[in-house]
Amino acid sequence: MEQRLITDSVTSEKYLRIASISIATYDYVLTLPAEWRFYRSQSSIFHISLVCALFILMRYVSIMAMIVSNYGYFSTSYTQQTCQRYYLVAPIFKAIQTMISQVILGIRTFNIVRRDRRIGIMLLLLYLLSTSAEWFTDLFHGSPSVIDGNCTLTNVGKVLSTWFYYLAVILYDVVIVTISTVHLLRYNPMSSRVERLIRVLIYDGIGYFIVLSASNVLNLVFYHTTNIQTQTAAASVGFAVTWIMTQRILIHVRENARPDAQRLEDVIVARPTLSAQKRVMSGLRSQFESKSHSKGSKGSKSAGDAEFRPASRNNSNDMELDVHVRVERSVMVDYKEESEHSDSWVK
Numbered sequence: 073m074e075q076r077l078i079t080d081s082v083t084s085e086k087y088l089r090i091a092s093i094s095i096a097t098y099d100y101v102l103t104l105p106a107e108w109r110f111y112r113s114q115s116s117i118f119h120i121s122l123v124c125a126l127f128i129l130m131r132y133v134s135i136m137a138m139i140v141s142n143y144g145y146f147s148t149s150y151t152q153q154t155c156q157r158y159y160l161v162a163p164i165f166k167a168i169q170t171m172i173s174q175v176i177l178g179i180r181t182f183n184i185v186r187r188d189r190r191i192g193i194m195l196l197l198l199y200l201l202s203t204s205a206e207w208f209t210d211l212f213h214g215s216p217s218v219i220d221g222n223c224t225l226t227n228v229g230k231v232l233s234t235w236f237y238y239l240a241v242i243l244y245d246v247v248i249v250t251i252s253t254v255h256l257l258r259y260n261p262m263s264s265r266v267e268r269l270i271r272v273l274i275y276d277g278i279g280y281f282i283v284l285s286a287s288n289v290l291n292l293v294f295y296h297t298t299n300i301q302t303q304t305a306a307a308s309v310g311f312a313v314t315w316i317m318t319q320r321i322l323i324h325v326r327e328n329a330r331p332d333a334q335r336l337e338d339v340i341v342a343r344p345t346l347s348a349q350k351r352v353m354s355g356l357r358s359q360f361e362s363k364s365h366s367k368g369s370k371g372s373k374s375a376g377d378a379e380f381r382p383a384s385r386n387n388s389n390d391m392e393l394d395v396h397v398r399v400e401r402s403v404m405v406d407y408k409e410e411s412e413h414s415d416s417w418v419k
Contacts, residue, residue, distance in 0.1 A: 085305035089142055092312040096138060099316050100131075106323045107131070113326075122179070127322045129172050134315030137165035141308055148221035155223035159216035162307070163225050167210050169311065171203050173318040174244055177280075180321065181252040184273065191251070202244040209236040217300050226300040234303070235295040238288040238310075245288075249281040269328045276324055280317045287313040 110124045120128075141162040144150070150158070178195050185191045212233045217226040227234040256274050261267035290306045297303060 082301055085145075085302070088305055089145060089308040092308040093138065093142060096134075096312040096315060099312075100135075103319065103323065106327075110326070123322055123326065126172065126176050126179075127319060130169070130176065130315065130318050130322070133165065133169050133172060134311055137162065137169050138308060138311045138315075140165055141304075141311065144223040145304070145308075147223065150218050150221050150223040152216065152218050155216040155218045158223050159225045160211065160214070163210045163214065166307070166311065167203075167207050169314055170206055170241060173314050174199055174202065174241075174248075176318055176321065177245070177248045177252075180273075180277075180325075181248050184252045185255050195248075195251075198244065198247060202240050205240040206237050209233045209240065219301065224300075224304050226303055227295060235292045238292040238295070242285055242288050242292075245281050245284060249277045252277050269325075272324050272328050276321045280321060283317055284313055 107127070110127055114120050114124055144155075144158060144162055178199050182188075182192050182195055213227055214225045214234065215227075217224050253274055256270050256277075259266075259270050261270055287306065287310045291310050294305050295303050
């Protein structure tokens with residue numbers, strides 16, 4: 073009975089690994105055009121933007137992580153001596169992949185909170201604490217395991233510590249996604265495009281959290297068992313899910329934000345109040361009405377000249393335009409015809 077359970081677990085792990093490789097390969101081919109657009113948008117190969125650099129790192133570190141992990145598992149030529157030199161390679165790539173993913177989430181959240189200094193310091197401390205815990209738990213009490221010629225890292229000590237790795241990742245994701253989602257819900261978009269971008273950011277963050285948390289919980293459960301043939305069953309799934317969901321965030325943000333869109337901090341919106349608009353138009357109307365009664369006055373010029381003559385700055389009859397300039401934080405401003413206000417004061 074026990075032998076049958078072991079055989080079933082090994083078969084399930086093979087199916088999970090093959091499925092994760094297939095899904096990751098399909099997604100890689102599917103996102104090749106997006107990768108090409110990332111490259112084309114760069115001014116020079118020596119001046120790559122931070123977003124493009126993170127995209128490349130996430131993409132190809134994830135590929136390396138999946139290659140070394142599955143090569144060690146499907147290989148049949150390892151001995152205990154050769155596995156001793158190889159078994160830490162996959163966990164190291166796993167930790168690096170997680171670090172890159174968390175950097176992307178952290179920078180995304182920092183920009184969403186409008187680069188608030190205090191929140192930025194908190195995010196940095198959270199990142200350092202999380203990555204330190206991940207590196208320690210990923211490599212602590214790990215030992216090489218050779219079964220039928222393959223090579224994997226297993227947790228066989230009295231204290232099973234590897235599952236704490238996934239707990240640290242889940243806690244980081246909970247804090248980051250909560251902060252970003254709360255701040256996104258506070259935005260008051262001024263255009264449909266901005267509203268669509270905010271909606272994409274919210275859905276991407278929540279979707280990332282749900283899918284990745286499911287994968288991390290699965291790995292947490294497997295690494296909490298003492299069966300060394302079951303512990304790494306969902307490792308490849310974790311690589312694929314982290315890769316796909318993280319790069320999707322970068323792709324969606326780039327595709328929904330135009331290159332010429334103004335930055336979040338640089339938009340200045342000047343809106344005259346409704347009362348100021350009434351004063352302006354009523355003043356202009358009174359000037360035209362007064363000009364129509366002064367055609368015969370001495371020294372008067374043509375109506376066209378009167379209309380376009382610049383007014384003197386020292387003229388006591390100059391009216392004060394009560395225009396309030398307010399600095400706002402938004403992504404862009406759409407021009408909107410305010411004809412709905414005109415009916416009330418143009419008559």
